[in-house]
Amino acid sequence: MGLDNTVTRPHEQLARWLDADMTAVNVLIRDRMASEHAPRIPEVTAHLVEAGGKRLRPLLTLAAARLCGYEGDHHIRLAATVEFIHTATLLHDDVVDESARRRGRPTANLLWDNKSSVLVGDYLFARSFQLMVETGSLRVLDILSDASATIAEGEVLQLTAARDLATTEETYLRVVRGKTAALFAAAAEVGGVIAGATEDQIAGLRGYGDALGISFQMVDDYLDYGGAGDGIGKNLGDDFREGKVTLPVIRALAAGDADERAFWTRCIARNRQEPEDLARAMALVRKHGALEATRDEALAWAGQARAALAPLPDHPLRAILSDLADYVVARVH
């Protein structure tokens, strides 16, 4: 809104454009995370919801709906739905990963216990479906229940593929879609659906969210080996320590010799790591251009995200979404 776009980052621009909507989303989230009888529920939820994430997913839903001319209020419900699904998966992820910190704060499983994280996640998931039902749109329910299944399937796949050096790029991409892209895609798509956009536009929004999510996750996976551990919220070396077989590892392994393969096998497959191993792993992914290749893939997906916006109306929000795709990969430039 007449702001200096050269200094404001795209997700901040989105948040400003959609400020009134986002306020309504936050009110609805606070209302629906309440539980008269089980105060543990809002305690745990507030810890995460109010930790100050970027709220990218609900912003995508709001932006998609507004971009397609929506004037109703169901997009508020859908944005809250998407944030609840995201929060539920974070709660369960932290149990699965045995995480101690998220967004620079202790995780809920550490502050309360794993039990609370599992059950409060289930509650939020159920609440998200109640919100969807209120929109009266079976198509929205179809899209978001499919996304939920893809997310859970991707998480199981990630679990069983961990420490498996035979993991293919195809499996990696499937995990990435489950972890990140499926909810980005659904978040954008339901915004278009509720706005009554054309099928071309809805497909464009879905394609945008999918490609943006993949790009976003690939950048995360890049930073795990190539970042500076500079407080972006990502801890350098986490994936290595957890034995996740991400794109940098897949590429470095494919290009490595027998000695290097033995190194990866010991560290990832056998989970026998010494403190100095991370430095060698980082050197190997650099040496074989695996980091660069990961960045190039992320860039290509960002390009796909921008291109997918073509059928959408000419609107300042479209330009911001396009900038957002660039911004996501700018972290690795």
Add this chain to the structure above:
Amino acid sequence: MGLDNTVTRPHEQLARWLDADMTAVNVLIRDRMASEHAPRIPEVTAHLVEAGGKRLRPLLTLAAARLCGYEGDHHIRLAATVEFIHTATLLHDDVVDESARRRGRPTANLLWDNKSSVLVGDYLFARSFQLMVETGSLRVLDILSDASATIAEGEVLQLTAARDLATTEETYLRVVRGKTAALFAAAAEVGGVIAGATEDQIAGLRGYGDALGISFQMVDDYLDYGGAGDGIGKNLGDDFREGKVTLPVIRALAAGDADERAFWTRCIARNRQEPEDLARAMALVRKHGALEATRDEALAWAGQARAALAPLPDHPLRAILSDLADYVVARVH
């Protein structure tokens, strides 16, 4: 169907009446629990789904639909939905309770790990919503998303009420509804909804499921202090060891003297138990008539379940459902 009803138990009669439907449900369950990419999912699910539970919840859905004259096939989807929700909650419960055995077999969290149980539960929950969406009934989605929220809220409430001797009977009843009655009620109600039954009949089915579920859970809670540990699947003393404040404890505590209160405080609130404490706990609930009172409550709810069936059509399935309410409490006679 012409079988000797005096020797066949009501749930077996239900299963025979609905044999063809139940076969279709089992085929659908096996189809939908599959995951092309994550074979861990059907492994974990099959372990539970094929453990030979009584399938009471899907049978309730099928019976309700058939009793109301339904001739379509959505009741098959809804019965599978209900079984998936139940299986998902069992997977998450076993993580929360740190259980080692269920239905006489090692639990999934023991055979695989907590992570798999959490994520496969999430997957089944998402799959259950996909199945509901296929019925095209927003009312069904409304009922089952409400039930899911009640279940999760009840579980959190049970978690925070554990070891809390100030737990009231009202809170106890809320936990019982969450644990058992909410899904029984929804299972029966959606059968009526999909069949296009009258509002009176739908309310009757819901009331039946609710009262049956409460009665069922109270009998379980009775058996934890009054059972013989005879392989019914219930382990005598589990609730006592886990510090669950169930109706027998609430009633015995209310009637006890200062010395007894100190005993309950040490064992339940402070979780300091000796092997011989269970015998004293069992003696106390007997001495104060707390076991008898629990049985009487269960009997009263079974009576309510039978009465709730009044608006339903005169049909052999109605008689079997009525017998089922008696049978559930017969375990404590």
